[in-house]
Amino acid sequence: LDSEGPLTTRIQNELGRSVIASYLNSTGLTENICTSERTYSDKRASDAIRRVIGAAIVSRDPDNAIKVAESLGMPIDTRVETVGDIQTIYQFYRPACRTRFIENDSRRIISDLDAANIAIEVQRRTGYCFADRDLLVQAPSHQSSSIDGSNKRLELLGDVVLEFVVALHYYHKYPGTPTNDFKSFKSSILSNDALGSLFASLGLDTFLNTGLEDDADSEIKWKEDAKTVVHLTNCGVTDWKGLRLDKVLGDTMEALVGAIF
Structure with a gap:
């Protein structure tokens, strides 16, 4: 599974309602969780399991969340031991800063740089030290x-x-708000525009390796404007060899977070 498509399909298959419901059914706990007069369904069963696991996480006891999942027969990778591991990423994450790209005719290509130098620079910009430097080459x-x-x-x-x-942040920061509000909140915070802006504001776009650098100068005009704060989509150029620039940078920001994790 070396590409996004098969991975996404596999995750969707393993987290489908019928699959999650089957874990509940196999334990004989269906009647204990689904007790209302409403008709039983895979959705109700899977939602119940998600709530139980969510409650365990919110109670600051992620180990119990893993135990709950394991007790239901769910395949769990226990290498991720606690939510504390994820808090490293949460500390790294912050609301995206809107910024124009900085003009730089000598854009550095990550494949031409020594991995040790890259590690030092990325650590300085993100405040995070990578134990596996190979991920620093792969992420961008x-x-x-x-x-x-x-x-x-x-x-x-x-x-x-x-x-x-x-x-997790939304749950604790905005208690009692509707789930639809969360969906809008998540869409704005995790949009390509927001993540791409964050990636560029950290100066990490200088390490981006797309294989398109020969055409980059003609396709993208890097502009310096320290006083202007704008959306990526207002920078004047949003298309890069058929790829949206904000998507390229947003996807790379996600890859960097994956590498940190």
Whole structure:
């Protein structure tokens, strides 16, 4: 499973309502959880399991959440031991800063840099030290690059992790608010525009490796305007060789979060 599509499909299959409901059914706990007069359904059963696991996480006891899932027969990777591991990412995450790109005719290509130097620079900009420096090469490597192993798998992982930490933040920060409000909140915070802006504001776009650098100068006009705060989509150029620039940077930000995780 070396690409995003098969991974996404597998995750969707393993987290489908009928699959999750089957775990509940196998324990004989269906009647204990679904006790109202409403008709039993896979959705009700799967929602019940999600709530129980969510309650365990919110109670600051992620180990119990894992135990609940394991007791239901769910395949759990216990290498991720606590939510504390994810809090590293939450500390790294912050509301996206809107910024114009800085003009730089000598854009550095990550494949031409020593991994140790990259590690030092990325650590300085993010405040996070990578134990596995190979991930520093993979995270900013778009699928159009010549680097073996693009960032698609890391992007998928980062996407899921970001959804989790934002959901946890929203749950505690805005108690009692409707779930529809959360969906709007999540869409704005985790949009390509917001994540791409954050990636660029950290100066990490200088390490982006797309394999399109020969055309970059003609396709994108890097502009310096320290006093102007704007959306990526208002920068004047949003298309890069058929790829939306905000999507490229947003996806790379997700890959970086996946690498940190």
